[in-house]
Amino acid sequence: MSETEFHVGKARIRLVQGDITNMETDAIVNAANSSLMGGGGVDGAIHRKGGPKILEECKRIRAMEWPQGLPTGKAVITSGGSLKARHVIHTVGPIWRGGNRGEPELLAQAYRNSLRLAVKKRLKTVAFPSISTGAYGYPVEDACRVALEAVKDFLEKEDKLDEVVFVLFSESALQVYVDEAKEVFLKAIQMC
Numbered sequence: 001m002s003e004t005e006f007h008v009g010k011a012r013i014r015l016v017q018g019d020i021t022n023m024e025t026d027a028i029v030n031a032a033n034s035s036l037m038g039g040g041g042v043d044g045a046i047h048r049k050g051g052p053k054i055l056e057e058c059k060r061i062r063a064m065e066w067p068q069g070l071p072t073g074k075a076v077i078t079s080g081g082s083l084k085a086r087h088v089i090h091t092v093g094p095i096w097r098g099g100n101r102g103e104p105e106l107l108a109q110a111y112r113n114s115l116r117l118a119v120k121k122r123l124k125t126v127a128f129p130s131i132s133t134g135a136y137g138y139p140v141e142d143a144c145r146v147a148l149e150a151v152k153d154f155l156e157k158e159d160k161l162d163e164v165v166f167v168l169f170s171e172s173a174l175q176v177y178v179d180e181a182k183e184v185f186l187k188a189i190q191m192c
């Protein structure tokens with residue numbers, strides 16, 4: 001597993017290549033769809049490895065809180081079932097429709113609301129996949145800037161998290177994130 005590290009305040013940001021279902025962070029984030037009933041990609045992998053308990057909790061959340069489905073940009077939390085991570089934060093990224101339908105703001109909301117929920121639950125370490133860049137078609141070069149900026153802005157205002165990890169499935173996605181992170185985080189250090 002290759003990795004690269006950056007810092008914002010007391011929090012560490014790590015970029016790694018790997019499978020997010022293997023992470024031992026307090027929470028891993030699921031790039032879910034609004035049904036919360038599972039799907040392909042990272043969603044399918046999390047439910048397969050985490051077992052039926054996660055889906056049961058998702059069904060309960062749908063019934064009690066979001067009968068019409070979880071809106072894009074919002075986040076909810078379940079246990080991690082049989083995953084090493086104790087919790088799964090389920091968020092819904094936007095479907096890419098060319099970039100002028102509010103996609104960047106909705107993607108930033110997905111990251112922000114996931115981190116807010118982690119802080120609310122007193123979690124310290126959170127791992128994200130590259131939300132929306134699979135089936136939802138968001139170009140990874142655009143999505144990674146939104147993702148990294150959203151996390152940086154959050155960590156600059158909120159000091160309760162110790163670590164945010166981006167887990168990129170492919171080496172090419174990792175490289176795109178690393179290049180962008182140098183821009184986003186090293187620029188931030190120079191401004192401090």
Ligand code: ADP
Pocket residue numbers: 018019020021031032040041042043045093129130131132133134135136137138167168169170173
């Ligand atoms: P979305 O519907 O939000 O696009 P996907 O799951 O289709 O979600 O893809 C999001 C990103 O997650 C893609 O870059 C995909 O390569 C990646 N991915 C798929 N499976 C995993 C996994 N097990 N761990 C980490 N990332 C994954």
